[in-house]
Amino acid sequence: MSEIVVDNLSHTFGKDTGDALNVLQDINLTFASGSFNTIVGTSGCGKSTLLKMMAGLFEPSDGRMTLDGEVIRGTDRRRGMVFQQDAVFPWMTLAKNISYGPRLRGASRREQAKIEARWIELVGLKGFENRWPRELSGGMRKRVDIGRVYANDPDVLLMDEPFGALDAQTKERMQAELLDIWTITKKTVVFVTHDLEEAIFLSDKVIVMSARPGRIRHIEEIALPRPRSGEMRLTDDFIQVKRKLWGMLEH
Numbered sequence: 084m085s086e087i088v089v090d091n092l093s094h095t096f097g098k099d100t101g102d103a104l105n106v107l108q109d110i111n112l113t114f115a116s117g118s119f120n121t122i123v124g125t126s127g128c129g130k131s132t133l134l135k136m137m138a139g140l141f142e143p144s145d146g147r148m149t150l151d152g153e154v155i156r157g158t159d160r161r162r163g164m165v166f167q168q169d170a171v172f173p174w175m176t177l178a179k180n181i182s183y184g185p186r187l188r189g190a191s192r193r194e195q196a197k198i199e200a201r202w203i204e205l206v207g208l209k210g211f212e213n214r215w216p217r218e219l220s221g222g223m224r225k226r227v228d229i230g231r232v233y234a235n236d237p238d239v240l241l242m243d244e245p246f247g248a249l250d251a252q253t254k255e256r257m258q259a260e261l262l263d264i265w266t267i268t269k270k271t272v273v274f275v276t277h278d279l280e281e282a283i284f285l286s287d288k289v290i291v292m293s294a295r296p297g298r299i300r301h302i303e304e305i306a307l308p309r310p311r312s313g314e315m316r317l318t319d320d321f322i323q324v325k326r327k328l329w330g331m332l333e334h
Contacts, residue, residue: 120289181235238271
């Protein structure tokens with residue numbers, strides 16, 4: 084089980100300094116175990132702030148978040164995070180980047196090699212094991228990021244606009260590959276994006292947030308069948324959902 088519950092959460096930056104900025108208000112959400120969830124909203128609505136609190140990077144002013152009933156305080160390996168900017172270590176080969184977490188935990192060389200082989204295969208980088216990050220494209224480095232987080236075996240994967248800097252073709256390919264990995268692992272995923280089409284394509288549930296202070300404006304259950312392919316974006320059902328959510332964001 085790996086369920087995150089957000090309970091009556093609000094957050095104000097500078098609450099004790101006299102220069103308060105209210106960014107989140109009365110957030111109540113449940114991210115079910117094994118589900119793929121996406122958060123969308125205008126810039127500054129608090130999407131990334133909410134995600135960083137799930138990661139334990141800081142605590143909310145009011146309310147709480149729990150993982151399987153335990154209050155989230157601080158970071159731990161049960162929650163892995165992928166940022167928009169790639170975070171590969173330039174002084175490590177691709178393989179050593181992938182096995183970084185298990186190596187820190189004391190995994191044997193044999194265990195590290197198995198982990199490297201599995202995740203290099205799953206993220207589509209077989210044959211590049213001994214390459215340095217400077218020798219990889221942006222899309223390949225993002226695959227390394229995702230593989231490294233998954234290789235650490237978190238219960239929850241938190242993703243903050245991970246494909247935002249990629250070109251359109253690479254972005255769509257990465258979305259499909261991420262879904263393939265999620266289908267295999269069934270980790271709980273919370274994914275932040277500005278791209279409405281990306282949100283619909285990936286998700287079981289899309290959460291629409293209002294402008295600051297961010298509130299939950301709407302939750303859309305995505306009933307589109309799985310597995311999903313790029314052609315689904317052209318179907319009437321997909322376009323209908325996109326039109327509905329676009330109207331909410333526009334207003």
